[in-house]
Amino acid sequence: MAREMLRQGGRSARIQAEVHRTVQDLLKTMDRSEITVPMIAERAGVTPSTIYRRWGDLSELLADVAVARMRPIADPDDTGALASDMEAFVVQYAEEMSSRVGRAMLVDVVGSVQSGAAAQCCQYTYHHLETLRERAVARGETPFDVEEAIDRVMAPIVYHILFGDRELSPDYCRTLVRGFFAVSVYE
Template sequence: MQESVHRAVRELVAESGRDGLTVPLVAARAGVTPSTVYRRWGDLQELLSDVAVERLRPEAPPADLGSLRADLGAWAEQFFDEMASPPGRAYIRDALAGDPDGSNAGQCSEYAAEQLRIVLERAAGRGEAVPELEVAMDRIVAPMMYRILFRPGALPGVLTGAGASPGSQGGVEYARGLVEGLLAEG
């Protein structure tokens, strides 16, 4: 049932946008009653939050490029590019807006932590010195999320030229700079 409701949300948003989205529309598309949706999710915002958390789940482990610097750099670039994109920012906002107890925010944070944990464990297995996981979260993930949530107009790459995107050179430099700052500490 959860998958059919999630799929219905994704399809309806893709077809018509979010403005006209209602629980009865989602329920009809999913083949369930609106009361089923309300019992499970409470309201539309909590449903959107649940869908967003699922969409923010990484699809694959981070790339293994052979060194901590390369692995962290590639991961940070991809993370920033995905989270700073318009769909990424919308998913983050949805995940947080329908999250009265903080569990969705915690789950999203755990996704990032697990990805970093994989990178750090690989590097440690190669004999490289690695920072603590929470230090990596504080130095790489936290500044990115702050920019994405509270300073979206100042996202690197967004202001570097007409039509620039977060994945442009400015975003790459920003992500790599955070990684270099972390590694310089250690």
């Protein structure tokens, strides 16, 4: 997530927004491996050195853009019950992330050792699951352990996306969720 900006407004913010938008546009058209910093700079109307100084290199920039895209814009859908809430959330997550660009985003985020992009990314999913949990509690349903949900449901999905060793059908996702609720094996 780049570094914390000391100056958050004005020109600096405009450039960040423009560069982000340009990268997202390019990702629609071409493959991640074809994108270069000078290419982004030209389309965004900035000089390459600005990008290098601010983000360090291409992979950091891509990771920054990825976490920004993954930032939740809304809470998960409320379907009325915990099981269906989580099912919907997980299926949608798998669908988005198993796409060509989705996988690339995960790889970029995970590849960003610095800048805490990886940490930020899994904070987002943690937060979503926490929302589902609180919602369940408010409904009077028996809650669940968020960390266990990550291990039992999210982790397998991410694993298969990254290693590409298995198709991620909605059915498979639902099986994971049902297995999770069927029995808790922690503690």
